[in-house]
Amino acid sequence: MSKERFEELRRQLDAVNQDILEVLNRRAELVQEIGQLKSGKGTERFDPIREKEMLDKLVASNEGPFPSDTIRHLFKQIFQASLGLQEEEKKSLLI
Amino acid sequence: MSKERFEELRRQLDAVNQDILEVLNRRAELVQEIGQLKSGKGTERFDPIREKEMLDKLVASNEGPFPSDTIRHLFKQIFQASLGLQEEEKKSLLI
Numbered sequence: 756m757s758k759e760r761f762e763e764l765r766r767q768l769d770a771v772n773q774d775i776l777e778v779l780n781r782r783a784e785l786v787q788e789i790g791q792l793k794s795g796k797g798t799e800r801f802d803p804i805r806e807k808e809m810l811d812k813l814v815a816s817n818e819g820p821f822p823s824d825t826i827r828h829l830f831k832q833i834f835q836a837s838l839g840l841q842e843e844e845k846k847s848l849l850i
Numbered sequence: 851m852s853k854e855r856f857e858e859l860r861r862q863l864d865a866v867n868q869d870i871l872e873v874l875n876r877r878a879e880l881v882q883e884i885g886q887l888k889s890g891k892g893t894e895r896f897d898p899i900r901e902k903e904m905l906d907k908l909v910a911s912n913e914g915p916f917p918s919d920t921i922r923h924l925f926k927q928i929f930q931a932s933l934g935l936q937e938e939e940k941k942s943l944l945i
Binding site: 760761764765767768769771772773774775776778779780781782783784785786787788789792809812813816817818819820821822825826828829830832833836839840843 | 855856859860862863864866867868869870871873874875876877878879880881882883884887904907908911912913914915916917920921923924925927928931934935938
């Protein structure tokens with residue numbers, strides 16, 4: 756294995772990590788905005804049907820290498836983190 | 851709340867989900883390649899020092915809205931899923 760190739764792959768991995776960070780936070784911003792619209796309407800923020808629909812779409816378009824089970828697992832964590840963010844915001848509004 | 855705005859945000863959320871799916875799989879491909887290089891060398895695939903370094907970099911450049919604890923949690927799940935992928939591959943090579 757060439758050391759240069761290994762270093763290059765590590766640099767690429769760091770760059771991809773930053774890309775993931777960026778899209779995760781972009782998603783969090785959108786979820787916050789949707790949450791604010793919903794709260795004005797009094798609609799429940801957790802929507803299991805919509806979550807299932809999103810997961811099904813993701814699995815349908817998944818080309819790997821991550822298997823679909825892993826994609827489901829990771830996105831469930833992301834959805835949960837987004838709800839957590841909304842809860843924190845709600846609390847801060849109540850204080 | 852305008853129904854159109856809500857529908858537009860949902861469309862954006864679907865698009866961001868696809869972006870996340872894409873970068874997650876791009877990361878998985880890189881990890882697979884790094885794993886193959888390491889296996890030729892007999893190096894251990896799990897590298898806690900490197901993981902900590904990656905997490906520290908991510909937290910340092912995190913601008914939110916996700917808090918740093920959430921970023922750490924989500925990336926740990928992603929790292930674990932990547933290791934899982936390497937294990938699966940190893941097994942398939944042994945069969």
